[in-house]
Amino acid sequence: MTDIEKALISIIGRGEHNAVKQSEITRLTGLSDRDTRAIIERLRAGGMVICSSNAGRFFPENIEELDSYVKRIQASVRAECIALAPARRLLKEWQREGGYQNGRT
Structure with missing residues (x-):
């Protein structure tokens, strides 16, 4: 260390x-x-x-603090995964099509 x-x-x-x-x-x-x-x-x-x-x-310092932290981080990770799913789908779509075309959404 x-x-x-x-x-x-x-x-x-x-x-x-x-x-x-x-x-x-x-x-x-x-x-x-x-x-x-x-x-x-x-x-x-x-x-x-x-x-x-x-x-x-x-x-x-105690189990309550640790439990609260774990639950807070788990909720954050779940929320990030929800936000990430559509971005991953779009990325795969663009990769299949050969990339992003300007002006396309």
Whole structure:
């Protein structure tokens, strides 16, 4: 684990009541918003559970916080899949037809 990852982990609080806003994380680390998001993504990919809510980012403190986070993310994924389905269908149609023609919808 890198020093910056360790620093970021030390900033994030345990429990939603100790959540830290993304803007505060970037301020405290001195990194860009994009870089801090990439680090959080890398930590999550490595198995770390970092929750987020309107309050900010936090480590879950109890089953209720974790359950709420999981349900919120699942709902978001479902909504994205619904939005993605027609775009995929159109993409396949255009690929079969040899590509997009200007002015076509």
